[in-house]
Amino acid sequence: MINTVVNKVLPPAIVGLLIIALWYFAIYFFDIPVFQLPAPHLIIDAASAEHEALISGALQTTFACIVGFFSSLVGGVILSIILAFSSWAYKGIYPFVLLLKMMPVVVLAPIIILWFGQGLGSITVITFLICFFPIVANTTMGLISTDPNLLSVFRAYNSSQLDEMVRLRIPYAMPFFLTGLKIAAALTPIGALYGDTVAGMGSGADAGLGFVVVVFSSQLKIPALYAAAFTACAIGFIFVGLVNLLHWYALHKWHDSYANEH
Amino acid sequence: MSEAFDITGQSDEKQKNKSDIETEAETSNAIQFDAVSKQYGKGPTVLQNIDLQIAKNDFIALIGPSGCGKSTLLKLLAGLTDITSGDIHFNGVEQGKKLAMGFVFQDANLMPWSTALNNVSLPLLLKGVNKAEAKSKAAELLEMVGLSHAVNQYPRQLSGGMKMRVSIARALSVDPQLLLLDEPFGALDEMTRDDLNEELLKLREDHGWTGVLVTHSVTESVFLSSKVLVMSANPGKIYKTIDVDFPFPRTSATRRLPEFQQKVLEVTEALHALRNAND
Numbered sequence: 067m068i069n070t071v072v073n074k075v076l077p078p079a080i081v082g083l084l085i086i087a088l089w090y091f092a093i094y095f096f097d098i099p100v101f102q103l104p105a106p107h108l109i110i111d112a113a114s115a116e117h118e119a120l121i122s123g124a125l126q127t128t129f130a131c132i133v134g135f136f137s138s139l140v141g142g143v144i145l146s147i148i149l150a151f152s153s154w155a156y157k158g159i160y161p162f163v164l165l166l167k168m169m170p171v172v173v174l175a176p177i178i179i180l181w182f183g184q185g186l187g188s189i190t191v192i193t194f195l196i197c198f199f200p201i202v203a204n205t206t207m208g209l210i211s212t213d214p215n216l217l218s219v220f221r222a223y224n225s226s227q228l229d230e231m232v233r234l235r236i237p238y239a240m241p242f243f244l245t246g247l248k249i250a251a252a253l254t255p256i257g258a259l260y261g262d263t264v265a266g267m268g269s270g271a272d273a274g275l276g277f278v279v280v281v282f283s284s285q286l287k288i289p290a291l292y293a294a295a296f297t298a299c300a301i302g303f304i305f306v307g308l309v310n311l312l313h314w315y316a317l318h319k320w321h322d323s324y325a326n327e328h
Numbered sequence: 329m330s331e332a333f334d335i336t337g338q339s340d341e342k343q344k345n346k347s348d349i350e351t352e353a354e355t356s357n358a359i360q361f362d363a364v365s366k367q368y369g370k371g372p373t374v375l376q377n378i379d380l381q382i383a384k385n386d387f388i389a390l391i392g393p394s395g396c397g398k399s400t401l402l403k404l405l406a407g408l409t410d411i412t413s414g415d416i417h418f419n420g421v422e423q424g425k426k427l428a429m430g431f432v433f434q435d436a437n438l439m440p441w442s443t444a445l446n447n448v449s450l451p452l453l454l455k456g457v458n459k460a461e462a463k464s465k466a467a468e469l470l471e472m473v474g475l476s477h478a479v480n481q482y483p484r485q486l487s488g489g490m491k492m493r494v495s496i497a498r499a500l501s502v503d504p505q506l507l508l509l510d511e512p513f514g515a516l517d518e519m520t521r522d523d524l525n526e527e528l529l530k531l532r533e534d535h536g537w538t539g540v541l542v543t544h545s546v547t548e549s550v551f552l553s554s555k556v557l558v559m560s561a562n563p564g565k566i567y568k569t570i571d572v573d574f575p576f577p578r579t580s581a582t583r584r585l586p587e588f589q590q591k592v593l594e595v596t597e598a599l600h601a602l603r604n605a606n607d
Contacts, residue, residue: 215433215434215435215437216437216439218408218433218437219431219433219437219450220454221408222406222408222429222431223431223450223451223454223455223502224454224455225454226454229453229454233439233450233453233454234439237439237441237442238441240441319482320440320441320442320482320483320484321440321441322440322484325484
């Protein structure tokens with residue numbers, strides 16, 4: 067137990083302390099002005115001074131993340147299953163999924179705002195779009211690339227299409243789906259923050275973290291900007307961490323990716 | 329897919345006539361191939377005019393060079409692919425029912441996300457047996473193949489021999505009348521292979537299924553079977569039938585009999601003669 071703590075916590079703690087030391091050293095040695103690189107303690111000061119805006123912004127953004135991410139998950143999985151069930155659907159629909167993927171969100175954003183208006187609606191849609199493709203692409207790949215040997219076991223015992231989907235294709239696709247989910251989880255805060263900067267509005271409790279950043283930036287609150295960046299980081303960590311937990315929960319008993327862990 | 333072993337002939341008039349004839353004919357041949365040929369698409373003929381009778385409780389071993397169609401013959405029996413011409417009859421099967429078949433595949437082919445127990449339950453669940461019943465039957469079978477301690481283990485945790493035992497238990501879960509084995513022990517070391525060969529015969533004593541085995545091992549073919557069919561390739565045909573009439577149950581002592589060595593030699597020589605004829 068103590069060994070694992072030492073093994074897992076000590077190396078990043080040492081590197082982290084080194085980075086902070088280097089940070090202070092650079093500021094004093096090169097005489098870097100505050101507006102270019104504020105010292106860590108100034109960032110902490112700014113975080114505590116602006117904690118209300120940061121916390122409510124983070125909550126707002128997390129909400130957009132959750133809604134966008136989960137609607138993408140549900141929609142993505144449903145679409146993947148449809149694509150896997152029929153090769154006709156796959157051939158017909160998949161090119162348009164790609165088309166959607168190729169359209170940069172930056173370009174789509176103004177259109178989305180025209181449709182859904184300024185605010186949470188558009189932000190959620192932008193988050194949804196940014197998560198959607200990795201989930202669909204990976205899940206579909208998993209569903210259609212089922213081990214042919216296992217498929218022949220099922221066919222030999224006269225399996226129905228439904229049995230094949232539920233008992234074979236879906237479990238087989240699990241690792242693929244979870245990989246897509248990991249990528250989507252890392253993209254989620256980016257989607258929500260970007261959505262904030264183009265479609266965000268309001269003040270106080272209504273403003274998402276991205277909007278808070280825009281405000282700080284216009285007010286030249288440089289240390290507060292850094293504090294906002296770390297807050298956004300924390301949201302990302304929570305999302306990716308939860309998906310990693312899900313990955314572990316679903317796969318550790320049988321999947322080779324956990325075979326060497328003991 | 330069901331065509332190959334559906335003898336009810338509900339839709340196919342030709343089959344109906346044939347099954348009428350069958351009821352009059354003697355039923356000691358459980359399975360009969362009449363001039364069966366198989367060609368995949370417009371490719372070469374994989375099997376040509378195969379005539380073959382498999383009696384109830386026979387254990388047939390198919391051996392021959394790669395490309396001789398032995399695996400295809402197994403697939404035709406399983407109904408996994410359609411016959412190009414000719415017919416396979418399954419006698420003594422009730423009207424409207426299919427012959428209960430079990431399959432042991434190459435490399436065990438277990439679902440990695442399922443425990444041994446759930447892997448063995450699979451064919452029963454696919455048949456619509458309820459979960460509790462399927463699991464209790466699966467547990468019994470795992471005990472029978474000596475794996476009661478590994479019921480809740482995942483394939484990743486099992487050795488090659490143990491995986492193969494799970495695979496055999498899975499095949500037996502449907503109480504098969506016909507067991508099809510496609511090079512089941514090819515990936516195992518020789519000791520494990522011999523052990524599993526003996527266990528398979530013991531299981532057959534208790535359950536009495538008819539067996540069809542595809543193998544590359546001459547020793548295995550002689551040890552397990554009541555009849556070795558040496559097949560030739562391009563196109564696949566039965567080159568020679570060698571009866572193996574040592575009594576069952578056979579044990580490791582059987583392997584040491586001079587007659588056993590003689591049979592092994594006979595099959596080996598047939599394979600050599602075949603190779604020389606092709607050269």
